Amino acid sequence: MSTQPASTAPQAAAPSNGAAWLAQALIAEGVDTLFGYPGGAIMPFYDALHGSDLKHVLVRHEQGAAFAANGYARASGRVGVCVATSGPGASNLVTGIADAMLDSVPMVVITGQVATPLMGTDAFQELDVFGMTMPIVKHSFLVRRVEELPRVVAEAFRLARSGRPGPVLIDFPKDVQVGDACALPAHVPLDIDDVPRATDASLHEALALVSQAQRPVVYGGGGVALGHAVEVFRDFVNATRIPTVLTLKGLGALPPDNPLNLGMLGMHGTRAANLAVQECDLLIVVGARFDDRATGKLAEFAPHARVIHMDPDACEIGKLRHADAAVNGDIAAALKALTLPCAAHVHGRHAVARRQWLETCFQRARDHAARYDAPGDGVYAPALLRRLSQIAPGAVVSCDVGQHQMWVAQHWRFEHPRQHLTSGALGAMGFGLPAAIGAQLAMRAQTSHDPQQADPCVICVSGDGSFLMNVQELATVARYRLPLKIVLLDNQALGMVRQWQELFFERRYSEIDLSDNPDFAALAAAFGIPATRIERAEDVEGALQALIAAPGAALLHVAIDQKANVWPLVPPNHNNAQMLDGDPAEVPAGESETASASSPTLENPDHALSA
Incomplete structure (x- = not known):
């Protein structure tokens, strides 16, 4: 059993009402920061926050509160907390709650609600947030x-932290907030049940499969970090010398300079990673x-692989x-138990075949390594991002969704999964800035x-x-003097949608034009945040150095070519060995998808796709 430590703050006076009791309970649960926006139905709780030891961060939209709590939890591994009033305040949280549910992020969401006698009467700002969020939370409480x-x-808090983490909702009616709480006991956090260990039988089955494999691959996901298994995962990979591929949320589970790390797999994965998976005879799936x-x-x-699947979620x-x-x-326990026995098979009966397999994977990684010597005078986004990752190697990076998200995944060198905050399963635009906050x-x-230690780079x-x-949320950055660095890649388009319309919809560009964007540098300056704009490759180095050296918040506005695409790309309804990689203008127009947006196909994949 593991217990969450209670706060060591001096004992506060006995709470007078439910709202004050909740504020003290949050401190007892180890909460130091919460994100929110006040309103009528949550006002007693905000009154209780006045003079409290809790740091409340006032965002400028409730979606910002949910995403900020989400980013707080992803970066720290602790429970993120957000607060909103009833009605539109609560409904504005929904996207951030859904994102937390789909990406297994521990959050507690507190919403105000109309007084219990008014519930069901269509009272002002009454909304059934309990019912509305039921599919996107681990549990709801009214x-x-x-x-x-x-x-x-x-x-x-126990449910948010335990097992597979996720969001939990507390809907808090106004009359309960002001109700007498003098008789309530001081809050004591609950113990969290330890995750059960895998059975010996399942570990023996896994070991038997490893011993028979000639072309094994490890496939690591976000569960590696959620399971506190990063170090043992690295030990397992290094000891067994098995080539490894990672998901979007698994990036950083293996250091980027480890030769066994073949990179991200999937739609925008590396060629080395995708081909290794397609040809392996054993897939060891970890989280x-x-x-x-x-x-x-x-x-x-x-198609040729047997599967070992390790996961705490049955x-x-x-x-x-x-x-x-x-x-x-x-x-973590399963990997630790398997490491030495599996490593012994490195020199077993399939040692020669495994060495050949390893060299094949290494050679592909060398042959298909990313290049950054793009021609032309314009800014090449992958090169800029790779260089920034070298300048700020320990930075936490929060991404929005689109082409830039994939370029970050492909070209940033993450040393740990908690350095990479991205809306994975939901793919929510608008995530990046509040999550970074x-x-x-x-x-x-x-x-x-440590007052001498500077703020870590985000x-x-x-x-x-x-x-x-x-x-x-630039207003939030400015108000709290957050030294956040913002890199804005501007192609004056909805880039990923434009890329798909180019490839699969015969270049019928529908509603992707953003050429009337504002002057982003001037916009940032209006919030008191200095900004620089660049559009030439020769200006990248100086601009990146200045961005990181800035003493406070700063924005770098980068103009890039609207026609730049993310490569490679596995088209929908194709396997991962069929990667489109190159100039789409070279793909004959007759091979673009015209049948269905839900299941696009290419009429002659052998001509258009490289295997």
């Missing part, structure tokens, strides 16, 4: 009496869920791909004990489409 608060709050963007056409994914094992060895339980405050909280990489979705 507190009807003050006496329920100790149980509800303790359970909410991944066979997401469609990783697998491509599932029926043709890793529901994921066998959901999309049959597992020949189902290792359900603590990932949450991450910056999480990092600041971790270093607050970088938001956004696109012109995504940035405008939550641009109002």
Whole structure:
């Protein structure tokens, strides 16, 4: 059993009402920062925050609160907390809650609600947020009496942290907030049950499969970090010398300079990673869920491989791909138990075949390594991002969604998964800036004990489409003097949609034109944030150095070619060996998709796609 440590703050006076009791309970749960926006139905709680030890961060839109709490949790591994009033305040949180659910992010969401006698009467700003969020939370609580608060709050934090993490909602009616709480006991966090260990039988099955494999591949996902298994995962890979591919959320689980790291797999994965998976005879899946963007056409994914699937969530094992060895339980413990026995097979009966397999993977990685010597005078986004990752190697990077998100995944050198904050399963535009705010405050909280230590570097990489979705949070950056660095890649288009329309919709460009974007540098300056604009490759180095050296927040506005695409690309309904890689203008127009946006096909894939 593991217990969350209670706060060591001096004992506060007994709370007078439910709202004050909740504020003290949050401190007891170890919460130091929460993100929110006040309103009528949550006003008693905001009154209780006045003079509290809790740091409340006032965002400028409730979606910003949910994404900031989300980023705080992703960067720190702690529970993120956000607060909003009833009605539109609560509904504005929904996208951030859904993102947390789909990416397994621990959050507690507190919403105000109309007083219980008014519920069901269509009262002002009444909304059934309990019902609305039911599919996108681990659990929802509607507190009807003050006496329920100790149980509800303790359970909410336990559920958010335990097992597969996720968001939990507490809907908090106004009359309960002002109700008498003098008789309530001081809050005590609940113990969290340890994740059960995998059975010996499943570990033996896994070991038997490893011993028989000649072309094994490790497929690591976001569950590696969620399972606190990064170090043992690295030990396993290094000891067994098995080539490894990573998902979008798994990036950083293996250091980027490790030769066994073949990179990201899937739709925009590396050629070395995708071909290794397609040709392997054993796939060791660690904390991944066979997401469609990783697998491509599932029926043709890793067609020759038997599967070992390690995951603490039993529901994921066998959901999309049959597992020949189902290792359900603590990932870290399972990897640790398997490392030495599996490593012994490196020199076993298939040693020669494995060495040949390893050299094949290494050679492909060398042959298909990314190049950064793009011709022309314009800024080449992958080269800029690779260089920035070298200048700021320990930075936490928060991405929005689109082409820039994939360029970051492909070209940034992440040393740990918690350095990479990205909306993976939901793909929510507008995520990047508020999530970066949450991450910056999480990092600041971790270093607050040392006044001599500078704020850790947090970088938001956004696109012109995504940035405008939550641009109002520049006010939050300015108010709290956050030294956030923003790289805005501007192609004056919805780039990923434009790329798909170019490739699969016969260049019928529909509603992707953003040529009327504002002057982003002037916009940042209006919030008191200095900004620089560049459009030539020769200006990149100086601009990046100045960005990182800036003493506070700064924005770098980068104009890039609208026609630049993300390569490679596995078209929908194709397997991962069929990667489109090159100038789409060279693909004959007759081979573009015209049949269906939901299941596009290419009429002559052998001509248009390289294998």
